[in-house]
Amino acid sequence: MYSIFEEWPKPEWEERMDINLFTKKRFWELRISETEYLPLLLKNKSGEIISFWCFAKHNNEWKTPYKAPYFEPYISNNVDLVSILSQVFEYLKRKSNQKISFTLPPTYYGFIFQSLTGIEGTIKNVEIANYLPVSADKSFTEIIQQKRKKRKLLSLLGNNDYSIKEAEKNEWEKLYNQLLHWRQLKNHKNLITTEWMAKAKAEFPHHYRCLTLSNSEEIIGQAYFLHVKSTVLYIYALITNPNFDNASPALLLWNALYELSRREGIEFIDMGTSMKTDLRINRSLLRNKTALGGQMAKKYTLTC
Numbered sequence: 001m002y003s004i005f006e007e008w009p010k011p012e013w014e015e016r017m018d019i020n021l022f023t024k025k026r027f028w029e030l031r032i033s034e035t036e037y038l039p040l041l042l043k044n045k046s047g048e049i050i051s052f053w054c055f056a057k058h059n060n061e062w063k064t065p066y067k068a069p070y071f072e073p074y075i076s077n078n079v080d081l082v083s084i085l086s087q088v089f090e091y092l093k094r095k096s097n098q099k100i101s102f103t104l105p106p107t108y109y110g111f112i113f114q115s116l117t118g119i120e121g122t123i124k125n126v127e128i129a130n131y132l133p134v135s136a137d138k139s140f141t142e143i144i145q146q147k148r149k150k151r152k153l154l155s156l157l158g159n160n161d162y163s164i165k166e167a168e169k170n171e172w173e174k175l176y177n178q179l180l181h182w183r184q185l186k187n188h189k190n191l192i193t194t195e196w197m198a199k200a201k202a203e204f205p206h207h208y209r210c211l212t213l214s215n216s217e218e219i220i221g222q223a224y225f226l227h228v229k230s231t232v233l234y235i236y237a238l239i240t241n242p243n244f245d246n247a248s249p250a251l252l253l254w255n256a257l258y259e260l261s262r263r264e265g266i267e268f269i270d271m272g273t274s275m276k277t278d279l280r281i282n283r284s285l286l287r288n289k290t291a292l293g294g295q296m297a298k299k300y301t302l303t304c
Contacts, residue, residue, distance in 0.1 A: 019074060021234075022071060023052070026204070031066060038062075038095070040055070051084045060099070089304060103302075104302075121304035125300075127275050128286060129271070129273045130294030130297070132271055132294045135262075140259065152248050162213065165214075173198050183239060215249075220243075221238075221244075234272070235270065271289050271292075
């Protein structure tokens with residue numbers, strides 16, 4: 001058994017341990033006006049941090065994450081996840097006896113069924129996600145799985161009318177409003193407001209980033225991505241002006257993200273989930289990500 005403290009680890013510890021952006025105190029504090037949350041730091045007898053979790057108390061439920069794709073807990077090497085979960089959940093139940101819900105990243109897939117047995121939990125839902133491995137030795141054109149997309153990208157790369165640049169901080173809100181407009185035209189659900197994205201950019205200027213794609217006349221595409229760990233990029237949104245979709249310019253944004261990742265030592269790109277709002281699989285989106293070289297994984301939400 002470990003000692004549990006209702007406190008956050010120090011910022012310098014977060015940086016040293018390469019803690020995921022969605023787990024950091026400053027990220028959770030962006031939502032401080034919306035919900036209560038409880039950080040839980042587990043230490044051994046020597047005072048060493050063994051594990052860290054954070055849960056929101058929302059709608060009569062302990063849940064993590066809160067308005068984020070997933071929560072990635074810190075767990076020290078050679079520590080049993082099930083025993084950690086059992087102690088954390090027992091602590092939460094003593095605080096307030098209500099349902100507990102948690103979504104871990106797909107990299108925790110191997111722990112899921114072992115955890116269910118250990119904590120008497122159930123699977124609430126399963127989402128399909130895709131990851132794009134980044135190779136220092138291969139270009140994006142070499143890893144694309146579908147030949148037609150590869151030929152199209154090579155053709156687009158030979159067209160000097162297109163250009164890509166990283167957006168400046170002072171362009172952020174204007175560009176994001178354009179993205180929201182395009183999403184509306186495509187009947188996509190807008191989950192995050194311009195105001196919140198501006199606040200996140202101000203708090204994490206080097207983590208929240210955007211690439212813009214232009215032709216000779218105007219911006220026709222954008223890719224919003226988050227540097228969630230030193231070796232991981234998370235794609236929040238990649239979209240093009242619907243008037244130009246037939247030319248497949250999104251391929252240029254994927255290519256730019258991949259090449260940026262190679263330069264910056266990124267090991268894989270989290271392409272996000274391929275799900276509809278009713279939690280059915282978006283098979284068209286899934287096929288597209290797979291054709292680009294994305295590897296499929298499952299993201300579980302568990303309850304107990």
